[in-house]
Amino acid sequence: xxxxxxxxxxxxxxxxxxxxxxxxxxxxxxxxxxxxxxxxxxxxxxxxxxxxxxxxxxxxxxxxxxxxxxxxxxxxxxxxxxxxxxxxxxxxxxxxxxxxxxxxxxxxxxxxxxxxxxxxxxxxxx
Numbered sequence: 001x002x003x004x005x006x007x008x009x010x011x012x013x014x015x016x017x018x019x020x021x022x023x024x025x026x027x028x029x030x031x032x033x034x035x036x037x038x039x040x041x042x043x044x045x046x047x048x049x050x051x052x053x054x055x056x057x058x059x060x061x062x063x064x065x066x067x068x069x070x071x072x073x074x075x076x077x078x079x080x081x082x083x084x085x086x087x088x089x090x091x092x093x094x095x096x097x098x099x100x101x102x103x104x105x106x107x108x109x110x111x112x113x114x115x116x117x118x119x120x121x122x123x124x125x126x
Contacts, residue, residue: 048086052108053119057106060104067092069088070087070089086110087110087111091105101122101123102123106118106120
């Protein structure tokens with residue numbers, strides 16, 4: 001007796017390959033979105049760190065008397081008094097000899113001291 005082949009095996013095989021292809025493409029897309037999210041977060045972090053360091057540098061250059069500071073920021077980059085996620089530290093270094101420039105180094109980092117951005121500014125003293 002002959003078996004009739006109604007094509008259901010071929011259909012099921014095609015359906016399995018289609019599902020497998022969909023799963024592979026979905027996995028690649030999810031990985032791309034996760035990578036894009038991480039890079040976006042890093043870019044936002046860097047932008048905020050640059051803004052904070054630049055503002056400190058501008059304040060330092062126009063001020064005749066400037067002391068170093070340490071400021072703390074939360075996850076939304078709002079300034080807090082303590083227990084922040086990020087910190088900005090500025091240290092002023094006096095010149096070693098007369099005629100040299102005074103300098104300030106600003107470092108914006110995480111609370112674990114992972115540097116995000118740093119900036120060195122020099123200014124001539126009168």
